[in-house]
Amino acid sequence: MLSISRRVKLLAGAAALSLGSCLPIDSALAQVPAGRPVSSEPNWTYGIVRTGEDREAIKSLPMTQRPYRPLHFYGNTVRRMHYRGTAIPAPRDVLGASAATMMRK
Secondary structure, eight states: OHHHHHHHHHHHHHHHTTTTTOOOOGGGOOOOOOOGGGGOOBBBOOOSSHHHHHHHHHHTTTTSSBBOTTOOOHHHHHHHHHSOOOSOOOOHHHHHHHHHHHHHO
8 A cells, every 4th residue: 555645756756647748757656676577567457447346346346456547547547657757658658548548349
């Protein structure tokens, strides 16, 4: 579980990025060991809002193991910080979110 001060820093960094600012994210937030494999990172999934069994299955997972989902800025930022050590989305994230938004179940 992230502390409140860490959550505030994450949200502030994400807000600064979404507003077009090029301010660097606090380097203390990057606690990912060097060389951590990116392949362990979850993939993008379709659907912005989940209901029923899908919703319960996703909620039962820790935030860092949940799949990336379009428009889930907080959760996606937490996962990027966990796996990559940065809140900045990579070009593959933009493509992944676009594809996941267009996918149907």
